Amino acid sequence: QVQLVESGGGSVQAGGSLRLSCAAFGYISSSYYMGWFRQAPGKEREAVAAIYTGGGSTCYADSVKGRFTISQDNAKNTLYLQMNSLKPENTAMYYCAADYRVVSNICAKYEYKNWGQGTQVTVSS
Numbered sequence: 001q002v003q004l005v006e007s008g009g010g011s012v013q014a015g016g017s018l019r020l021s022c023a024a025f026g027y028i029s030s031s032y033y034m035g036w037f038r039q040a041p042g043k044e045r046e047a048v049a050a051i052y053t054g055g056g057s058t059c060y061a062d063s064v065k066g067r068f069t070i071s072q073d074n075a076k077n078t079l080y081l082q083m084n085s086l087k088p089e090n091t092a093m094y095y096c097a098a099d100y101r102v103v104s105n106i107c108a109k110y111e112y113k114n115w116g117q118g119t120q121v122t123v124s125s
Contacts, residue, residue, distance in 0.1 A: 001026050001027070002026040002028060003026050003116075004023070004025075004097070004098055004114060005025070005117070006021065006094065006096045006116045006117065007021050007119060008119060009119030010120075011122040011124065012122070012124075014086060014123055014124065014125050015086065016123070017082070017086065018083045018121060019082050019083070020036065020081040020096075022034070022078065022079040022080075023077065023078050024077040024079070024098060025077070028077045028098075030053065030054060030074060031100075032053045032054070032099070033050065033051075033098065033101070033112070034050065034079045034097065034098045035047060035048070035051070035098075035106065035107065036048040036070060036079070036097075037094070037095045037097055037109055038093065038094045038095065038121075039092055039095070043092075045095070047059070047107040048061055049064065049069075049081060050097075051071075051079070051106070053074060057106055058070060060107075063089075067083065067085045067086075068081060068082065068083050068084070079096060081094070088124065089123075090121060091121060095116055095117075096116040097109070098112065098114045099113050099114060
């Protein structure tokens with residue numbers, strides 16, 4: 001069982017930046033799939049970015065490419081999401097997810113069994 005704790009959310013004006021962190025507790029191997037997802041009120045949860053911590057695979061939602069960067073610190077069992085040039089439409093609850101196995105799509109929410117409680121990001125215009 002893996003526990004995920006997100007932090008770093010907050011309120012920011014459009015054009016600003018935030019860095020989200022996701023600390024993983026429990027059994028974490030050196031090769032794990034981890035991702036960031038978000039859910040705005042009245043909308044479905046959607047992928048933002050995901051990464052294979054063993055190296056080589058990442059994915060990003062088209063809407064965040066070039067502005068958001070996912071990264072990891074394996075020594076700290078921590079996942080990050082650097083968000084730059086934020087827009088009001090990026091306002092959502094951001095969730096961290098993790099799993100040791102992904103069948104086909106690392107950016108698909110159905111691939112992940114372990115989820116954090118979320119951290120709120122609010123971007124004002």
